[in-house]
Amino acid sequence: MGQWASAWRDVRVPAVVVVAQVLWWPLRPWWFGVALDARSLPGVCAVAVVAFGALLYRRRAPELALLCAVLATALSGGLATVAVAGPVAVVLTSYALVVHRTAVVSAGGVATAVFGLAVAAAFHGASLRAAAGAALLLSAVGGATWAVGRLRRRIHSDRDAAAAFRAASDGLAPFAVAEERRRLATELHDVAAHRLTAIVVSAGAALRLANPALREGAVEHAVNAGRQVVEDLDRLVVLAEPDHDETDIVAVDALVAQHPVARYEHTTAALPPAVTALVYRIVREALTNMMRYAEGAATTVRITAGDGWVSVEVLDDGGAPAAGDLGAGRGLAGLRTRVEAAGGSLQAGPAGSGWRVHARLPTRSDPAPGTPTLAAAGGAIRDRALVVLALGLSTGAVLMPSADDPDPLAAPVPAMLLVALLTLHALPLAWRRLAPGPALGAALSILLAWLGCTAAGWTRRDPAETFLWCWWVELALVYAVGAYRPANRSGLGAPLAVAAVGGAVLGAGTGVTGNRVAAAAVLAVLLAVPLITTWVAGRLVATRRSRQAVAETREREALLRRAEGAARNERLRIADGLRRSAREHAVSVVAAAEAGRLDEVAVQARAGLHALRELLHGLPADSPDLPPAVAALADLAARRRSSLRYIGAPRPLPAPLEVVAHRAGAVLITDGAAVVVTYTDDGLGMEVRRRPPVGRDLVRSLRHMMDAAGGSVTLDTDRTMVRFWLPEALR
Known part of the structure; x- marks a missing residue:
């Protein structure tokens, strides 16, 4: 039972509610001048006890707590005027349910509670209209x-994520260093190791065959390739851009021409530069492996394009290894990661007596995974709840019978017109963030239309009374104009327009006698005071939000500068190591080739390969713990032998969004998973295809994670494809 033991913070609220109930029971009759009914005391005590228990466990079991509070309130219908603990417990347990459960669960719980209490009201003798x-x-x-x-839940989530990001911000620089090491390792393998391998193979063949023409060609090749290795190493340690990010099919033709390829076919038209660069890498890696492990083999290279795809195949019929101990053992693995990150596939394996490498690449970018519209994002959902609030207060007050005022629903046509006007007046709240100005204009138009309907005798409800009951809608919209309009458009006319329209509506009320125009002017001035105050509050909130955004941007830029500086220093450190190892061997290769010492060329080229191999095996081994950022998912996918590709231009995102996306990716990305990260103007989407299927506990955890951040998650039927969406807008 230890997990059910209550902390002091859980006891305070129910204790206050019980004390308030104890004071309310005897004092209410005294305040309102009615007699104290001692027969209600047992029922009041029972409601207070149930309310205390429900509130005590509202955080750990909010569903059960809400059920108990609703039952206690519903069964004490005859004590509605003295048993206040029950209704208060219903509100507080409903709030706890919303804070600690997802949107769907909490909305269902609140709706069920409302329905149950309405049924209880009808059961205790209320008329159908009163119950409605x-x-x-x-x-x-x-x-x-x-x-x-919902707002409180989002604030909790953002604060937790921001704290996690700040706590891990010191890890961004070590992570940038590790990423730079990994990038250099890949480039060294793809460029320098390829050319040094070609030098070893050609020099070894010339030495074995003792052919003068072959020897002369090997020497010339060693000179040219050795100089290129030196240039490549100098470039790699200075420039940050990878090799062959943009190339064309002519570069692939030139690459194939440098090797003894028996057959070369390509039927490709113009391809995107990124796709051609990847084709170049595939062909280069396959031909390099052919030189290492199948010297003298008849090799075929085929590049064919189809509808939205390009196929690359390199096939040899087998041969003898040119020399042992030349490979670093990570070429095909790294290439497969690149191909899968681009949305393609790569297979490499025996084919008869030889070896076959086959890749299939998309030539068109896939559309972004389905994402919800802005209207479904976090803030807008809360705005829809405000619509429910406005509709409930206005129409509910109209439906409740009153003995003092005439019934506004006595005639069907005016009744329907009244309900329609109340509904239309509430609907603009749904767009108060997306379009605050037009939403306010729509609400004011409804008020003017209402005034016209009253003047024509179409409605029987006093517009002044309705305005006083509903004008908080205009207040909310005026606040939204101040808080969500661009800074260069102040929107000061919004409170003035509402004051003018409100003054006219109040001046047309039945309680005004004499000069209605003067009364409307005075009332408009009085309304302008709270309206302008509300608008100023919105502007202050917008200013604070803007300053916070600027501060966060500056902090993020400072972190990125430190990370970039650390990566640059690491690049210089590696450059110094390369100059003392692989580059010196490459220079020695050129010198030996120019002197005609082919045996020395082979020795130095092999030594350079060994130096590169040590570097390739050593660099990625000291990767730090991953920071909670979207960029770290690429390293996480590489560690777990998964592919990751991006759609859209990656950019820094708000810290809470970065943390939630990383946490979700960390639990979803398994060995062999395929991940697609989509950047859009208003948020981030991620699609993960994985094995094994996602378990129920993980699904529940993901739903809570996404829901608290204002996002959403969907799964396919077999639970192997997970998509989630996190909005950046409407925060």
Whole structure:
């Protein structure tokens, strides 16, 4: 039972509610001038006890706590005026459910509670109309509770993620160093090791065959290739750009021409530069391996293009190894990662007596995984809850019967028109963040239309009374104009326009006598004070948000500068090591070739290969712990032998979004997974295809993670494909 033991922070709220109930029972009759009914005391005590227990466990079991609070409130319908602990417990347990559970679960729980209380009201003798009005008012309270709880849940998630990012920010520089080492290792393998291997093979063949023409060709090749190795090494340790990021098919033709290829076919038209560069790498790696392990083999190279795909095949019929101990053992593995990251596939293996390398690459970018629209993102969902609040308060108040005022629903046509106007007046709240100005304009138009309908006698509800009941909608929209409009468009006209329209509506009310124009002007001035105050509050919030964004951007840029500086220093350190090892051997290769000492050429080229191999095996071994950032997922995928590719231009994202995306990727990416990360203007999407399927516990954890960050997650039927989406807008 230790896990159910309550902490002091869990006891404080239920204790306060019980104390308030104890004070309310005897004091309410005294305040309102009614007699104290001692017969209600047992029922009040029972409700207070149930409310205390429900609130005590509202964090650890919010569903059960809400159920108990609703049952206690529903069964105490006759004590509604004195048993306040039950309704308060319903609101607080509903809030706890929203904070600690996902949007769907919490919305279902709140809706069920509202329905149950409405049914209880009807059961205790309320008329159908009164029960419907009570349901709408309860829906308003539930919508407000849900909106506030969702906001609190998002704030908790963002604070936790931001703290995690700050705690791990010191790891960005070591991570950048490790990434630079990994990049240099790949480039050294793809460029320098390829040319040194060619020198070893050609020199060894010339020495064995003792053919003067072959010897002369090997010497010339060693001179040219050795100089290229020196240039490559100098470039790799100074420039950050990788080799052959953009090339064309002519470069592939020239590469094939440098090798004894028996047959070369290509039927490709113009390909995207990135695809051609990858074709170049595939052919180069395959031909290098052919020189190492199948000297003298008849080799065929085929490059064919289809509808949206290009196929690359390099096939040999077998041969003898040119020399042992030349490979670093990571060429095909790194190449397969590159190919899969581009959305293709690569197979390499025996084919008869020889070896076959076959790759298939897409020539068109895949469309981004399906992402929800902005209207479905976190802030807009809370705005829809405000719509429920506005509809519930206005229509619920109209439905509740009153003995003092005339019934506005007595005639069907005016009743339907009234409900339609109330609904249309509430709907603009759904767009208060996306389009605050047009939303406010729509709300004001409804007020003016209402005023016209009243003047024509089409509605029986006093517009002034309705405005006083509903004008918080205009206040919310005026705040949104101040908080969400661009900084160069202040929107000061918004509160003034609402004050003018509100003054006109109030001036047309039944309670105003005398000069209505003067009354409307005075009332407009009075309304302008809270409206301008609300607008100023929105502007202050917008200014604070902008300053925070600028500060976060500067902090991120400082982190990136430190990381880039650390990577540059590491590149210089590796450059110094290369100058003392592989580069010196490459220079010696050139010198020996120019002097005609072919045996020395082979020795120095082999020594250079061994130096590179040591570097290739040593560099990635000291990778640090991954920082919680999207960029670190590439390293994580490489460690787990998975492919990762990007759609859209990668960019720094807000720290909470980076952390949540990394946490989700860390639990989803398994060995052999295929990952696609999509950057859009308004957020980040990720698609992970993996084996084994995602378990139920992991799905539950992902849903909670995405829901708290305002995102969403979907799975296919066999749970091997997971897609999630995190919005950057509407924060």
